[in-house]
Amino acid sequence: MTEVADVVVVGGGIAGLITARELGRDGVGVTVLEARDRLGGRVWTDRRLGRDLEMGGTWLHWVQPHVWAEVTRYGLAVTRAPRPEEAYWLAGDEVRRGTLDGFMELIDPGMRRLLSETMRWIPRPDAPVSAPGLESVDGFSLQDRLSGLDLSVEEYSANEAAWVGHFNAPLEDGAFTSALRWTAATAGSWHLMHEASAVFRLAAGTRSLVEAIAGDTDADIRTRTEVRRIEHDSAGAVLTTTAGDRIRARRVVLTLPQNLIGELDVDPGLCAEKRAASKEKTASKGVKVWIRVRGPIEPFFAYSSAAHPLSVARTEFVGDDDAVLVSFGADARRISPHDADAVRAALRVWRDDLDVLEVTGHDWMADPYSRETWLMHRPHQLTRYLTAQQRPEGVLHFAGSDYADIWAGFIDGAVESGLRVAREIRTGLGTAH
Known part of the structure; x- marks a missing residue:
């Protein structure tokens, strides 16, 4: 029948x-x-590590018109993670420690140069392939364009790390036009793009x-x-x-x-x-790992590079005696979100004072109904x-x-x-x- x-x-x-x-x-x-x-x-929101955690897509923003209309339609509350008090990044193999504002100032010149022609190539993000000659830049990887900026070691490492986090992939695999599309969606502002893609989430x-x-x-x-x-x-x-x-x-x-x-x-x-x-x-083939550590700790964020199993980590929840970090790596084959020992080792690239209690996540690359992240x-x-x-x-x-x-x-x-x-x-x- x-x-x-x-x-x-x-x-x-x-x-x-x-x-x-x-x-x-x-x-x-x-x-x-x-x-x-x-x-x-x-x-997918799932109850793990004592919190409601997002296994997949998470962040949204009022400059994202379609989802924000849904937030308004259903009266959904929006929140955010605590603002980082500390920042860690690499200059080559050396760990730098500073503030969020200091890191943003460090990457600003490179970001501006990299994205200077955003609105030329993607003048209308709602018509992303409409610009004449777009094919001439669509063949470049983000690595191609970033390497051509001739940045200092520290500037290059910091910019590379920020983009590895966005791409969830090695930068030689990702198209330069993907970076342009994200930035065009915020009228050419990389600061706003960064905020729109990684800060605000639904409270429930x-x-x-x-x-x-x-x-x-x-x-x-x-x-x-x-x-x-x-x-x-x-x-x-x-x-x-x-x-x-x-x-x-x-x-x-x-x-x-x-x-x-x-x-x-x-x-x-x-x-x-x-x-x-x-x-x-797609280029994206990474992993998202949730990490519960012993507290109290000051909220922080950290960037490394695509060469490390975890390229990004930051504090998403803070409790009285613990904290939960969210972390991303560029290649899901290099680290399992369920391997606490591997996660401990990966965090030591920035700091060795974190006591990892539990880890979790979902391998979207192995998921038979996705085979990709974002x-x-x-x-x-x-x-x-x-x-x-x-x-x-x-x-x-x-x-x-x-x-x-x-x-x-x-x-x-x-x-x-x-x-x-x-x-x-x-x-x-x-x-x-």
Whole structure:
């Protein structure tokens, strides 16, 4: 027996839930199929180390228009980590100790030079591939452009470390245009870009946003339901799950990340650009580690480099007798978020006075339903693939933070893409809104 639905959304992350909510308001019958046992996708609040911790996407900001509208819509409270009192960074192999303001002053000249032509190449972040000649810079890695600045050892190390944290990848893998896109989204201000990408978070966790959106739709939402195959033609599509169930739909929304979408069995197959991007993979391949240490400690942040297992660490929660740090490394293969001894050793690059009590995290690179962390393109991928990644293929539509225009890789990008795809389907089905 084959079920029938107006629209099937594959993936119950933010993009899929936004799509379902918007279409449901037009009376469109939507079924959401989520392979995991939870909703949210790469957004996941979990209770660990005595706190509600974000295993995946975390930060948002009022300059991120789509997610901030959702924060306002649902009345969600926003908070932030304690401001760091101390800062640690490397000058070559030497550890420097100072303040947040001192570190920001150190990297400011390099940041300004690196990003000086942001608004030339990405004048409209909502149309990221519109500038003539963008291909001429899209072939550069961030490492290429940073190395060309001829900075002092200390300036270079500090700038490199800041960008490794943003990219969650070795800088030779990441496209220079990815840095330009983030900065264009804040009108060329690297200071504001830094704040928008790493400071403010939801007080009740990202689960509060997931629950609010899911509770605002009457879609048929099914977890633990993995799609195995999609057959489609001009009249619609038939989806087959791993359990052998079949659903016929007039439209299908695929929200799989770039690294994963090429593995889905689709007949006829997806376009060459989508498949090529999926085969190449994104640049980001890092790890996020949560670390509980004995307290009390002063809030701090620390940067090392892509050559170290952990390139960034900072205090996110402070208790009476403990503190919880969040840390990132550029390559998930180099350190496990569950290996306390390896984490202790990694922290010693900055300081040896931290007593690590517990560690945790999630290996998104090994997760069969993501195979990536947040989107950072490789050289050439923006100009070669983004337009095709967003483009519908017959009755198939494509949503997800990886395919957003403005804040790709962020929660904001997931909301944006869900709104875009809902509009596409609404137009195609002839519904009014």
